[in-house]
Amino acid sequence: MRNSSPMVEAFAVASGKGGTGKTTSALALGMALAADHDVTVVDADTGMANLLFHAGLDDASTTLHDLLIEEEGSAVEDAVYERFGMKVVPCGTELAAFRAADPERLRDVVAELAADTDVLLLDSPAALGSKSAVLPVVLADRTVIVLQPTIPALSDGLKVQEYARSYGTETAGTLFNRVRDEAGIERVAERAERYFGGETLGVIPESDAARAARTAGEPLLAHAPDAPASRAFREAAKRLDVRDGASGSGDVADRFRSAVVPEEV
Secondary structure, three states, rough: OOOOOOOOOOEEOOOOOOOHHHHHHHHHHHHHHHHOEEEEEEOOOOOOOOOHHHHHHOOOOOOOOHHHHHHHHHOOHHHHHOOOOOEEOOOOOOOOHHHHHHHHHHHHHHHHHHHOOOEEEEEEOOOOOHHHHHHHHOOEEEEEEEOOOOOOHHHHHHHHHHHHHHHOEEEEEEEEEEEOOOHHHHHEEEHHHHHOEEEEEEEEOOOOHHHHHHHHHHOOOOOOOOOHHHHHHHHHHHHOOOOOOOOOOOOHHHHHOOOOOOOOO
């Protein structure tokens, strides 16, 4: 393991609603941050996983599902793939594997990953409707809330923020994605600045390149590095101040392994 002195921060990339481009955002921020940090992106959406398609890992032999099923006996390192300058942990798409997975095991998986990286990005489920859905937010130090540029979308994001804060997870900032009307975003962004912790990290324009990147099985920044959306994601990553997430002495993994698992959602 690489980290002799702990220095990891975990971000949950969350939205409160599907269709915001959350997975695209997680991988784009990951690639941008990887220029200065050792980054690991985890598909923690165990019920509706799709990061593996974005990262060209749809044929991955071992996934997060395998790590969450005790009987599989898979090692964490077997589910870690080096891709595009970062480490990626995909999740499988089989319903049977999702049902067999024990969400509480995610604490140990994240703890082991944390020992060998600087930044953890947890691509989180869209809705907070189950233990497996809320755990990434509970485990994270801070959330990046991905929003569509509408007033109703703010309500969805605020629900995520309220839940996260109830478990001590602060907000790193908001990211407006798939923006078609950049002039009209100002009114929504002003409200977001008032309602959410952290700043507006970025305004990402709607992009045909993002759809083409998924078809190609590549993150947006790899597929179209000079696209306006790619440039906007890199600027957003610069605003995401990465802190030393470790507190006190001892094993950096302790705070993940000791995280409280919600009994009810």
